[in-house]
Amino acid sequence: MSAEAMPATDGPIIRYFEREKLDEIAAPAQKTLRLPFWFSSDRVITVVSACLSIGCLFVIWYLGTRYRINLFIRFQNIPTPHEVFVQAGEVIGSTKFLINIGMSLERILLGFAIAIILGVPLGLLTGRYRRIRELVMPAVEVLRPIPAIAWVPMSIMLWPSNESSIIFITFIGAFFPILLNTIHGVEAMDGVLLRAAQCLGASEPRLFWHVILPGALSQIFTGLAIGMGVAWVSLIAAEMISGQFGVGYYTWEAYSLVNYPAIVLGMITIGMLGLLCSGAIRLIGRLTMPWLAFAPGSRK
């Protein structure tokens, strides 16, 4: 220790340390207890937080209905968690309920798929070419502020069947977020990547497939996530107004039939399905963009 404390004023200008001695004084490697991944403290905190977060909702719901709170907001007609649970027990497994879920999922997937097929290529072209942008954007800016729900009457008139008009409304909901995020993804791309590709011999069509699409992909997935959310909002509204079958229809029908537990069950079902769909998009995003795991970011 005394050698380290040598005053800086005398002695050689450079003092070399021998590697072996350094290894001796190096601190021994800390032994860490290896826990299974699902039991690490980090994991436990994640699970506890999730339970707390959802538990809070249940507690408010339970207490509100238990004491029939009536302070401006009125819990008197709200079904209790128990009632909803019973309703769920009756309904889940019944063909009618499953058909409702199946119909909603089918509409979402169709509307969403069409929105991707049209929105992504149009977004790539619009983002890349000024002339196309000048042609497309004015129409987009006019149509975009119209909420998908406002399209319901028009859609019923436009489309031959109820089914196609609901899918159209779902499509409208998903289309604009996908289109605009794709455009933004292309515009925000680092131009140097395009130049690098060009001087490596990439022709314009190849540039689209090999550079512009992957470069905009993370922004496109942001658009898909937002689009999926809006698509569900639009779908449920459309089903409530003009539908036959579907979870939105189920929920509205329950209200008409004064079957209050079924309303809540419908809401919970919609929430779960929405969660499932956005979870699927996140998962697909992670699988298609493995490089993002290493991208610099500010997420803690």
Next chain:
Amino acid sequence: MSDKGFIDVQGVSIQFATRGSIVQAVKSVSLTVQPNEFVSLIGPSGCGKSTLLNIVAGFAKASSGQALLDGVPITGPGSERGVVFQQYSLFPWLTVRKNVEFGLRMSGVARGKRESSARTLLGLAGLLAFENHYPDQLSGGMKQRIGIVRALATSPQVLLMDEPFGALDTQTRTVMQEILTNMWQQFRISVLFVTHDIEEAVFLSDRIYVMTARPGRIKAEVRVPLPRPRMAAMTETPGFMELVHKLKGLIREESIAAMGSELKSGGLTGFGMDVGPQGVGQLL
């Protein structure tokens, strides 16, 4: 060794309009890079040296004059001119090897063939162990080595480098310069290298063009008669230091002129700058 890769820039001027006024970036510049020659272009910041390189790369068009490669006018980017950018510009969605393969893929080389040639090149650059990493997993020096390897993969006739080591720290930079000079010795292609680092230019080049402050013109052409292969130790020889000293003098005048035009007159002494024996007034 080929006799291809002759860059001939003939009286190129570049002007562009910004906010109504026309800026003359480069004024009637002529320069050449002989086949297999390493030529650097140095000058104060904003002198248009990168713009000039962009003309040769085909990213920008000259307002007048033209740039030729082996007698053919350059009209756009092409794979016979490899470019290495300052900001690495690797595709973050491709692994290291796929990045290197990119040019070969664009020219339709079969998968197996491009894989093996990418591996050979990565091996030469000592990066084979990282072939399946993504660029964001690597350090700046490694990224730029991959950038160079990627540009070389299509066997271009010339390599255009735009301050490729500008974003690296000093230590990494000197190591990269040695790697580059070794690679150039192996590949023997023409290089046009833009930098503002005088030592770097002298260490690497056969010839150096010095540009003036905006509007950029060629102020001087300096031959570097130092022997090859060049090692780090060469930077301490009198011959090296003398050349650096000369170039510093040339650049310094231009840097002060460049700053002077930004600060208008009389600003320099106010910033506590020592402008040397010539004095500010003389230079501005």
